Amino acid sequence: MSDKPKVLIIDDDEKILRMMRRRLMKSGFDVVTTTNGYEGMDIAIEQQPAVIILDIHMPIINGYDVISQLRAKGYKGKVAACTASVGARDTQKTIDAGCDHFISKPIDLGFEDLIKEIMNG
Amino acid sequence: MNLDSLFERSIEQAITGVVIADCSIEDMPLIYVNPAFTQITGYSKEEIIGKNCRFLQGQDSDTKELQILRDAIKSGTDCKVILKNYTKAGKPFWNELSVSPVYNESKKLTHFIGIQNDITTKVESDMKLLKAKEMAEESTRLKTDFLNLVSHELRTPLTVMLGNLPLLTDADDMPEAKDIEEIAKDIQESGEHLLSLINELLDLSRIEQGKLKLIPEPLRIDDVAYDAINTVKSLADKKSLPIIEAIKNFDFIGDRMRVKQILINLLSNAIKYTVEGEVTLATYQEGDIGIIEVTDTGSGISEEFLPYIFDSFRQEDSSATRQNRGSGLGLSITKKLVDLHSGELTVRSEKGKGSTFSISFPVI
Numbered sequence: 023m024s025d026k027p028k029v030l031i032i033d034d035d036e037k038i039l040r041m042m043r044r045r046l047m048k049s050g051f052d053v054v055t056t057t058n059g060y061e062g063m064d065i066a067i068e069q070q071p072a073v074i075i076l077d078i079h080m081p082i083i084n085g086y087d088v089i090s091q092l093r094a095k096g097y098k099g100k101v102a103a104c105t106a107s108v109g110a111r112d113t114q115k116t117i118d119a120g121c122d123h124f125i126s127k128p129i130d131l132g133f134e135d136l137i138k139e140i141m142n143g
Numbered sequence: 144m145n146l147d148s149l150f151e152r153s154i155e156q157a158i159t160g161v162v163i164a165d166c167s168i169e170d171m172p173l174i175y176v177n178p179a180f181t182q183i184t185g186y187s188k189e190e191i192i193g194k195n196c197r198f199l200q201g202q203d204s205d206t207k208e209l210q211i212l213r214d215a216i217k218s219g220t221d222c223k224v225i226l227k228n229y230t231k232a233g234k235p236f237w238n239e240l241s242v243s244p245v246y247n248e249s250k251k252l253t254h255f256i257g258i259q260n261d262i263t264t265k266v267e268s269d270m271k272l273l274k275a276k277e278m279a280e281e282s283t284r285l286k287t288d289f290l291n292l293v294s295h296e297l298r299t300p301l302t303v304m305l306g307n308l309p310l311l312t313d314a315d316d317m318p319e320a321k322d323i324e325e326i327a328k329d330i331q332e333s334g335e336h337l338l339s340l341i342n343e344l345l346d347l348s349r350i351e352q353g354k355l356k357l358i359p360e361p362l363r364i365d366d367v368a369y370d371a372i373n374t375v376k377s378l379a380d381k382k383s384l385p386i387i388e389a390i391k392n393f394d395f396i397g398d399r400m401r402v403k404q405i406l407i408n409l410l411s412n413a414i415k416y417t418v419e420g421e422v423t424l425a426t427y428q429e430g431d432i433g434i435i436e437v438t439d440t441g442s443g444i445s446e447e448f449l450p451y452i453f454d455s456f457r458q459e460d461s462s463a464t465r466q467n468r469g470s471g472l473g474l475s476i477t478k479k480l481v482d483l484h485s486g487e488l489t490v491r492s493e494k495g496k497g498s499t500f501s502i503s504f505p506v507i
């Protein structure tokens with residue numbers, strides 16, 4: 023087992039997954055990714071990552087449903103919504119659904135530090 | 144002339160309905176109506192005198208207004224209400240009615256005076272204004288929704304482009320060559336996606352403002368069809384999908400570039416949403432109609448999604464990832480381009496089996 027903190031990224035866009043994986047691995051995270059929200063929930067429960075980065079607009083199951091179902095199953099870990107829908111209403115909806123943080127796309131240079139903060143905070 | 148007859152003369156001349164009801168008789172019959180009232184209602188004096196005024200009402204009176212009126216009459220006070228009434232000919236009109244009680248020296252209620260104004264024109268123009276206001280609000284809402292969607296769609300490829308940059312600018316810790324290649328490819332594709340999105344948005348906005356002018360010329364469909372197939376051939380080859388050409392010529396009038404754009408949109412969708420099988424482009428003439436059909440053996444479209452397929456930004460959320468996602472604008476533009484050509488675009492599809500998009504153009 024690695025002692026690196028684990029981040030799970032759930033996003034239906036593979037380019038975004040590749041980019042975030044590279045950025046976070048470079049900053050010393052252990053990174054797991056999936057394009058499928060259902061698989062994401064299984065991974066979350068099995069592997070208990072330090073942080074989940076969750077896209078909202080996804081086919082099959084959207085991010086709101088992923089977080090609600092995770093919380094309903096008693097999942098207590100930290101979850102940051104990360105979406106390109108950046109209106110105030112979108113932000114509120116993710117928080118209401120059970121996310122702890124909201125990160126807007128595009129992500130900026132402080133992304134890695136933000137994930138660390140979320141992890142420690 | 145004495146003042147009383149001058150008063151009477153005034154009431155007879157008024158364009159406002161004036162009626163008097165007798166409270167000493169059961170059910171308060173009308174004992175006087177002026178000519179304006181007969182004018183507004185279409186009933187003659189003889190038909191009205193002795194009746195209660197409620198005969199002007201239909202089944203659809205506003206119960207709240209009616210209750211206010213009843214309460215006022217019961218308590219002998221005055222009130223103003225707006226009631227829907229009907230003329231003798233059955234034509235509805237909006238009656239702004241004021242009633243006021245008349246008391247005699249011993250403070251006994253003897254009569255009610257009713258004043259009626261036909262305010263149909265005002266009510267109808269108010270309703271029209273309200274409707275226009277609602278439509279303006281709806282269109283603002285749609286515009287905001289659209290802008291939010293555009294913002295979301297632009298931000299997604301930008302995320303890939305901007306997010307990858309720090310990886311390429313850290314001289315002390317550069318990614319390996321094969322990673323750089325992959326990153327560059329992702330950035331390139333995202334940029335291309337962004338560009339086509341912008342072009343599609345411009346097309347859509349030009350079409351919607353009626354600013355997209357076709358350059359019509361006599362066309363042979365076989366020319367345009369082979370031209371379009373050539374453009375999408377490499378896409379199909381990448382997926383080893385054969386494009387079957389069942390092309391019979393017909394002549395029609397159209398904008399060459401736009402007709403080609405229509406075909407490319409339909410063909411690239413067919414290729415994009417098909418994993419296995421083939422894509423067929425058929426063109427033929429039936430009577431004075433030219434028909435173009437793009438058929439695939441791909442994912443098909445669910446019955447629930449089908450009604451929305453030509454809407455902007457609508458995509459069916461069925462594929463697992465958005466690897467080759469477009470903007471969801473292609474079909475919306477395609478449909479509008481076909482409309483501009485006085486053609487018709489329809490779709491038949493069965494989930495899991497494939498789809499056929501078919502266009503009919505008037506031939507020359």
Ligand SMILES: Cc1cc2nc3c(=O)[nH]c(=O)nc-3n(C[C@H](O)[C@H](O)[C@H](O)COP(=O)(O)O)c2cc1C
Binds near residue numbers: 226
């Ligand atoms: C002086 C007077 C004028 C009236 N004029 C009208 C009228 O123009 N249109 C109408 O619908 N009701 C009119 N009404 C109201 C009806 O006569 C009646 O009072 C009303 O329908 C409520 O009573 P109801 O529930 O017994 O019908 C008038 C009432 C009075 C006393």
Ligand SMILES: Nc1ncnc2c1ncn2[C@@H]1O[C@H](COP(=O)(O)OP(=O)(O)O)[C@@H](O)[C@H]1O
Binds near residue numbers: 442460
């Ligand atoms: N040939 C097809 N087979 C299956 N689904 C299709 C086909 N063409 C279009 N669609 C569906 O309609 C949606 C809208 O199409 P389009 O407007 O061209 O947008 P996109 O950019 O997503 O291709 C697509 O996302 C897809 O879900």
Ligand SMILES: [Mg+2]
Binds near residue numbers: 471473474
């Ligand atoms: Mg398309």
